[in-house]
Structures are given as C-alpha cells and as structure tokens.
Amino acid sequence: MFSRIFRLLLLGASxxxxxxxxxxxxxxxxxxxxxxxxxxxxxxxxxxxxxxQGSIPSxxxxxxxxxxxxxxxxxxxxxxxxxxxxxxxxxxxAELAALADYFSSVKSK
Amino acid sequence: xxTLNRRQFVAAGAAAGAMLAMPALGAASGPKVLVxxxxxxxxTLAQYLRRHDAKIDITLIEKDxxxxxxxxxxxxxxxxxxxxxxxxxxxxxxxxxINVVEDTATKIDAxxxxxxxxxxxNFGYDYLVLSPGIQLDWTAIExxxxxxxxxxxxxxxxxxxTVLLRKQLEAMDDGGLVVIAPPAMPYRCPPGPYERAxxxxxxxxxxxxxxxxxxxxxxxxxxxxxxxMEAWAKLYPGLIDWVxxxxxxxxxxxxxxxxxxxxxxxxxxxxxxxxxxxxxxxQIAIDAxxxxxxxxxxxxxxxxxxxxxxxxxxxxxxxxxxxxxKSGFAxxxxxxxxxxxxLATIAGSKPVPSKLxxxxxxxxxxxxxxxVVDDFTMTADNIALTFPDDRTSPLKAxxxxxxxxxxxAKSWYANITTEMFG
Numbered sequence: 001m002f003s004r005i006f007r008l009l010l011l012g013a014s015x016x017x018x019x020x021x022x023x024x025x026x027x028x029x030x031x032x033x034x035x036x037x038x039x040x041x042x043x044x045x046x047x048x049x050x051x052x053q054g055s056i057p058s059x060x061x062x063x064x065x066x067x068x069x070x071x072x073x074x075x076x077x078x079x080x081x082x083x084x085x086x087x088x089x090x091x092x093x094a095e096l097a098a099l100a101d102y103f104s105s106v107k108s109k
Numbered sequence: 110x111x112t113l114n115r116r117q118f119v120a121a122g123a124a125a126g127a128m129l130a131m132p133a134l135g136a137a138s139g140p141k142v143l144v145x146x147x148x149x150x151x152x153t154l155a156q157y158l159r160r161h162d163a164k165i166d167i168t169l170i171e172k173d174x175x176x177x178x179x180x181x182x183x184x185x186x187x188x189x190x191x192x193x194x195x196x197x198x199x200x201x202x203x204x205x206x207i208n209v210v211e212d213t214a215t216k217i218d219a220x221x222x223x224x225x226x227x228x229x230x231n232f233g234y235d236y237l238v239l240s241p242g243i244q245l246d247w248t249a250i251e252x253x254x255x256x257x258x259x260x261x262x263x264x265x266x267x268x269x270x271t272v273l274l275r276k277q278l279e280a281m282d283d284g285g286l287v288v289i290a291p292p293a294m295p296y297r298c299p300p301g302p303y304e305r306a307x308x309x310x311x312x313x314x315x316x317x318x319x320x321x322x323x324x325x326x327x328x329x330x331x332x333x334x335x336x337x338m339e340a341w342a343k344l345y346p347g348l349i350d351w352v353x354x355x356x357x358x359x360x361x362x363x364x365x366x367x368x369x370x371x372x373x374x375x376x377x378x379x380x381x382x383x384x385x386x387x388x389x390x391x392q393i394a395i396d397a398x399x400x401x402x403x404x405x406x407x408x409x410x411x412x413x414x415x416x417x418x419x420x421x422x423x424x425x426x427x428x429x430x431x432x433x434x435k436s437g438f439a440x441x442x443x444x445x446x447x448x449x450x451x452l453a454t455i456a457g458s459k460p461v462p463s464k465l466x467x468x469x470x471x472x473x474x475x476x477x478x479x480x481v482v483d484d485f486t487m488t489a490d491n492i493a494l495t496f497p498d499d500r501t502s503p504l505k506a507x508x509x510x511x512x513x514x515x516x517x518a519k520s521w522y523a524n525i526t527t528e529m530f531g
Binding site for chain 1: 449463
C-alpha cells in the first residue's frame with residue numbers, strides 16, 4: 001500500500017527536494033492543531049486517523065519524512081498521482097509540513 | 110484520540126483564554142448539541158464531536174431508520190449492486206453514545222432554544238446544527254408533483270425512489286427511450302445526472318442495446334463535461350444524446366397520464382422518465398427563515414453559523430457556502446469545520462479558518478471513473494476555490510488511470526461512510 005509513497009520518497013530524494021521544511025511560527029501545539037484541522041479534509045478519502053479501506057493509501061502513523069516528501073513531490077507535479085498532484089498544489093509548504101506532522105503522529109484507536 | 114486531541118485543538122485558542130473554559134469533569138456536564146438530519150453533514154458532525162469530546166451531549170434527529178446515500182446510488186440504477194450496499198443503519202452511532210432519535214424535526218424555537226418534532230417530542234439545545242439536505246420544488250415543472258414522481262421518479266433523494274427507477278428500467282422493453290432531466294444550478298450533486306446517464310447506459314448496452322437515453326438539460330454546460338463526452342464516445346457510442354438548454358433542453362411540463370415530457374418546443378414520449386426538479390433547503394430551515402426567502406441558507410464562512418440566527422448552524426446542501434458545490438463530500442468537509450467551530454466556541458475561543466476539500470468521483474462503468482477536486486480557502490466572507498483551473502482528471506488518460514480512479518472511488522466511499530456511520 002505504501003509502495004507509491006515509497007517511490008515518491010526515492011524520487012524526492014533523488015531530486016534533492018527539501019527534506020526539512022521549516023514549521024510555521026505558531027507554538028507547537030497550535031501548529032499541531034492547525035495540522036489536524038487541515039487533516040480533517042484528508043480523512044474523507046484516507047479514512048479516520050488516516051486508516052484507509054481499499055486502494056487509497058493509509059497515511060496515519062506513516063513516517064513524517066515519507067509523508068512530507070510525497071506531498072512535496074505531488075505539489076511539484078511529480079510522482080505517480082491520480083489526484084494528489086492537483087490537491088497538493090493548493091497548500092503552502094508550511095501547510096504540507098503541518099499535515100506531515102499531524103498524520104505521522106496520529107495513533108489509530 | 111478523544112479528549113487529548115480536543116485539548117490540543119482548543120490550545121490554538123489558548124491566547125484567548127481557552128484553557129479557562131474547559132468543561133468540568135462529569136459525564137452529563139457537557140453542553141447540548143442537537144443535530145437535525147443524519148446524512149453526510151449531520152452524521153459526520155455528530156461522529157466528529159463524539160470522537161473529539163466525550164462529554165458533549167449529542168442528539169441527532171433523523172426521519173428515517175436507515176440512511177441511503179445518494180453517492181453510489183447511481184450504481185443501483187445501473188444494476189452494479191443492490192440498494193442494501195448503499196444503506197446504513199445508525200446502530201454504531203448509537204453505540205458510540207450519540208442519542209439518535211427517529212422522528213421529523215418540525216419547528217425551531219430560537220428564543221427558548223428548543224426543537225419540536227412531528228412525533229410530539231421537544232429537545233433543548235445549546236448549539237443547533239441543521240443538516241436537512243434538500244427538498245424538491247414541486248412548483249418548478251408543470252404537472253410534476255409528489256404524485257407524479259411515483260410515475261416519473263426523481264430518485265434525487267436515494268431510497269424508494271431509487272428502487273422505483275431501477276424497477277422501471279428493468280421492466281422497460283429493449284428499444285425504449287429513457288429521459289433524464291436535470292434542473293438548472295444550483296442543485297444537489299452537479300455531476301450526478303451525467304454519471305446516472307452513464308451507468309444506465311452501462312445496463313442498457315448489456316441488456317437492452319436498442320434503447321436510447323436523452324438528457325434534457327436546463328443548462329448549457331456541466332461539470333466534467335469533456336470527460337463524460339470522451340467516455341460516452343468510447344463506451345456508449347450513439348446511446349446517449351445530450352440536449353442543452355440552448356437547443357430547447359429545459360423541461361417545462363410533464364403529463365404522466367400520457368407519459369409526455371415537454372420542453373418549450375418539443376414533446377418526448379419516454380418509456381422511463383427521470384425528472385429531477387429544482388431544489389431548495391430543507392423545510393425546517395425555511396420555516397425558521399434562515400434562507401431569507403432565497404431557498405438557501407447564508408452562513409458564516411468560517412463557523413457555518415447562520416447569518417440570520419445566532420446559535421443555529423447550517424451545513425450541507427441547504428447552505429450557500431461560497432463556491433462549494435452541493436455534494437456529500439462538501440457536506441462532510443463543512444461538518445468538520447462546523448464541529449471545530451463549535452468545539453472552539455464551547456472552549457471560549459474563536460473559530461479558526463482552515464481549508465476545505467471537495468472531491469466528486471464519477472463512475473461511468475465499473476472500471477472507469479474520473480473526478481473533480483476542489484480545494485477551498487476559508488476567509489471571513491467567502492469559501493473560495495484556491496485554484497479554479499485544472500481541477501479534473503486529465504483527458505486522454507489510460508484505461509489503467511481510470512481503473513485506479515474507479516478503485517479509489519470505492520475506497521473513498523468506504524472511508525467516508527465509515528466516518529459517518531462507524
């Protein structure tokens with residue numbers, strides 16, 4: 001299920017994409033809550049807590065760097081996407097970082 | 110992830126003194142949230158609140174014992190699966206500690222903060238969320254009322270109407286004409302009529318290949334039009350005709366006794382007529398004056414609180430929510446934003462804008478789908494498309510691409526309905 005994300009990770013690394021995007025100036029907790037609010041839009045497709053049924057990849061609890069590299073690559077129009085390239089372009093780098101922070105830290109119930 | 114995440118969430122408002130307003134411990138001590146309507150908006154909101162705050166007293170009033178989703182109901186019409194596959198009970202929601210009441214909410218007393226039901230019950234609230242969906246405008250087309258809909262189904266509120274339309278398609282002779290008549294915008298599920306034409310064509314192609322579908326349209330264009338046209342040329346050549354508004358496509362009159370569907374210039378004699386009339390907000394919202402006579406409810410674009418009545422929130426198809434379409438996905442996004450706003454308000458902080466997404470998959474045959482994705486930015490006076498262009502799947506995509514989108518559509522449906530119903 002993570003194979004596409006993994007390929008993107010490799011792609012992102014080979015392109016030398018930024019691996020560490022600076023967070024926002026918000027305090028850590030506020031930033032996390034911002035990531036959660038943004039992430040609420042993701043779960044309709046990716047499942048509660050990022051745990052998906054079916055072909056859409058699960059993203060909850062996935063390594064932060066893997067998630068962020070995938071999102072950054074999608075935003076750059078790269079990678080094996082059907083829809084995520086069009087979604088990711090609407091987000092700032094800080095928002096993508098907040099999403100990666102949030103979903104990498106989510107613990108499924 | 111219940112209390113902890115809510116605490117993290119409200120911490121965003123810590124500067125506004127949010128932590129001082131944390132509710133006291135104790136099972137029954139939480140504020141009362143009353144939700145009207147158990148569909149994509151209401152069910153999502155109730156479940157979201159329950160997951161993020163164990164103490165809120167949540168009651169959901171829904172008129173039906175089970176919910177049939179409009180998304181994926183076109184697959185029932187195409188014979189892909191039975192209606193049971195798109196029917197959900199509220200049992201898991203009840204087990205999660207949400208008080209689900211099977212009744213019809215009829216009247217709001219905003220001063221007393223109560224809602225009365227057709228069954229004679231009365232519910233008090235601190236926060237009221239209306240997600241009543243649409244009602245059909247029986248004055249929109251001459252001759253088309255609730256009785257006529259038993260002969261010419263709309264099937265735009267999924268359930269018995271969907272089953273009726275499917276039965277009519279099954280009973281139709283090969284060579285019959287099927288008319289599908291969408292209204293002018295705004296209406297629920299803008300790509301829905303065209304997905305419906307596609308999946309009915311899928312059924313007819315296999316079982317009644319001499320039949321034909323005519324879409325009599327009250328619009329001159331539609332969402333994902335190029336993608337639909339591409340798919341129809343490839344999968345269903347000659348089977349689907351689309352008559353736009355400018356070519357006298359708009360249905361103005363029907364006569365069920367002669368099975369006649371009329372535009373201003375032409376009469377059609379279909380074997381099966383699917384008439385989708387214009388729509389407006391659910392009656393309870395209109396009775397409360399929340400639509401200000403327009404048919405749709407204006408809302409605060411960050412909290413979804415009514416512009417007319419404080420303490421009453423409106424989500425889903427009944428709203429005019431900036432540039433968001435009336436879709437199940439949009440209602441789900443709005444429900445979470447509204448729930449966050451209510452949680453923030455309970456905590457004494459100010460609702461914070463975020464982003465919203467809408468995705469509408471259209472399946473045109475079992476292994477062929479495409480979508481439109483809308484990314485919205487919330488501001489104080491609008492919910493605007495972050496980027497207006499290139500929102501749809503590409504044209505000339507491979508079969509493998511469309512198969513992946515068909516698989517993802519099913520995955521989306523499983524995930525969003527789990528978010529709603531458990």
